Amino acid sequence: MNGEELYQQVRKDGFFVVPGFFAPSDVMAVRKDLAAILDGFEKLPHDENNAAYKSGHKSTYLPMMHSVWHVSMLSPGLAGMMSEILSHDAIKYMMRKVVGPDYRMRIDLARRSSGLMDGDPKSFQIPHQWHVDTPGEFTFGIYFDDMRAPNSGNTGAIKSTHWLDYRPQWDMMLGPDSLIRAGRRWAKERIMSAPLAYKADYFTEKLRRKLAPDCTEINGGIGDFYFFLNRVWHGRMPNTTGKRLMTVRFGGFACDYPFKDDIPLPENAMERLPPVLQQAYAANKPAVTDPAALMHEMDREKRKHWLFDMAKHEKSMAVHLSNAIATGQKPFKRTKDAA
Ligand SMILES: O=C(O)CCC(=O)C(=O)O
Ligand SMILES: [Fe+2]
Numbered sequence: 001m002n003g004e005e006l007y008q009q010v011r012k013d014g015f016f017v018v019p020g021f022f023a024p025s026d027v028m029a030v031r032k033d034l035a036a037i038l039d040g041f042e043k044l045p046h047d048e049n050n051a052a053y054k055s056g057h058k059s060t061y062l063p064m065m066h067s068v069w070h071v072s073m074l075s076p077g078l079a080g081m082m083s084e085i086l087s088h089d090a091i092k093y094m095m096r097k098v099v100g101p102d103y104r105m106r107i108d109l110a111r112r113s114s115g116l117m118d119g120d121p122k123s124f125q126i127p128h129q130w131h132v133d134t135p136g137e138f139t140f141g142i143y144f145d146d147m148r149a150p151n152s153g154n155t156g157a158i159k160s161t162h163w164l165d166y167r168p169q170w171d172m173m174l175g176p177d178s179l180i181r182a183g184r185r186w187a188k189e190r191i192m193s194a195p196l197a198y199k200a201d202y203f204t205e206k207l208r209r210k211l212a213p214d215c216t217e218i219n220g221g222i223g224d225f226y227f228f229l230n231r232v233w234h235g236r237m238p239n240t241t242g243k244r245l246m247t248v249r250f251g252g253f254a255c256d257y258p259f260k261d262d263i264p265l266p267e268n269a270m271e272r273l274p275p276v277l278q279q280a281y282a283a284n285k286p287a288v289t290d291p292a293a294l295m296h297e298m299d300r301e302k303r304k305h306w307l308f309d310m311a312k313h314e315k316s317m318a319v320h321l322s323n324a325i326a327t328g329q330k331p332f333k334r335t336k337d338a339a
Contacts (some may be wrong), residue, residue, distance in 0.1 A: 003093025006227075010098050011294060014162035014232030015216075019224045022081060022142075027222045030077035031144045034110050034246060037074050038066060056266030064118045064127065064153075064239070070265060071110040071248065073272045078142075082108065082250055083276035085140060085225055098229070099138055099254040100293035105280040107263055108250035110144075113153045119238030121151045124208045124215075125175025128236035130158065130168040136257025136295055137230035144246040146221040153239025154247070155226070159214035161233040165302035168233050172308065173197070173315040174208060183319040196325075200318035203310035210307060231298055252280070256289035 001018055009016040041059040044050040052059035058069040072079040085091055095103065119127035139155075147154050166172060173179040176198070183194055217237045218226045228234055230251070239245065253259050262283070270278050290296070323329075 001088070001090040003090035003097075006090060006094040007097045007294075010094065010227070010229065013157075013159045013216075015157045015218055015226065015228035015234075017218060017220050017224055017226045019220065021085070021225055022223045024222045026077075026081070027142075027144065030075060030081060031246065033075045033077050034071065034144060034248070035112075037071060038068060038110060038112050038246075041068050042066060056264060056269075063114060064116060065111050065113045067109050067111040069107060069109045069263070070269065072108045072250070072277060073266050073269050076272075076274075078108075078110075078248060079272075079274050079277055081142060082140075082248075083274050085142075086280060087276050094227075095138075096293075098294040099136075100256060100290045100295060101288040102255040102285055103138070103252050103280070104255055104259060104282065104285055105250060105252035105277070106260060107252075108248060110246065110248050112244050112246045113239050115239075115242055115244045117238075117240060117242070118153060119240075121238045121240055123175065124212065125178065126156055126235045126237055129178055130172075130174060130233045130235045132167050132169070132233060133230035134253070134258075134260045135231065135299065136254040137251060137260070138253075139228055139230055139249055139251030141218070141226045141228075141247050141249045143220040143222060143224050143226075144248065145243070147245050147247070148219045148221045149241060150217060150219070151238045151240040152217070152219060152245055153241070154220070154237050155218045155228065155249075156235055156237040157216055157218060157228055158211055158233040159216060161211075161214075162229050162231040162298055163301050163303045164233075164308065165304055166308050166312070171312050172207065173204060173311075179315070183315070186316050186319050187323045194319060194322045196322040197315055197318040200314050203307060203314045207307050207311040229294075229298075231295075254293065254295050255285045256287040257295065 006016055041052045044052055046061045060067045072082055141155060168174060169178060170182050170185060173182050179194060179197055183197055220226055265281065
């Protein structure tokens, strides 16, 4: 593993997988701990008054998955694996060039899919829709099952979209749900009816076709880990395997970017962590900066492309027109202003 190569891969694609980093027997031993932790929380009542919340380890049940937060503080084995990644010379080199002189971790979590059929593998839009998160954010992931088969419910990413000045969840209406969500925001009111917005799909469909070959499931298996920039268009791919598959994700922010929000760490969190993670989770770090870091380079770049602009305009005009027709108001005027 070579730090410069990893850095170049993040520059180019926005993510990478490191295969065979851990010994499979070590991963399987930690997997046993994590499964027991998830099983334990699963037996508790699935509500906010349960012991999981009270202990500071949020435990969330969705039909498609169960997640437990800050699991590194419950599994020394996992904490050891995370430390091994973060203290590896190649990763330190990559992080220095991508994130800058220092970063602060925000969360780690274990997620186990429910095994229910999740999403339509033929659809361009994925179950956890294409999105970008907060600027300055990065995420690592470790596979605790063999998730190399297509549609294993891995994190997905669209290559090289981290250079773009577009947000798929607000600027691009790539699927029906995003249409309603982003449409509401554009219209600054409830969308009364959006038939035109569904039909006006000429450039958007061209955009989907342009992006499709770069849509990648970040597949991996036991021993492997991955990394992505939360600025690359990403989401969760469908899980059609019928299996309950487990991953751990952990990530945070470059110190010179606003920290998204402070998730209170569980009690005595720091004492339960090895030094590398204590350092990574430490609050009140100075905002040390390096303008040459990739995070800042992306901010300066903000690449535009005519097809993205056309797709954006096509949908926004269609939303405004649909709404105007439905409400009998003049298009391109907010209800409040018009009244
Ligand atoms: O793998 C997933 O569920 C997507 C994760 C994601 O969106 C994130 O970590 O920011
Ligand atoms: Fe995300």
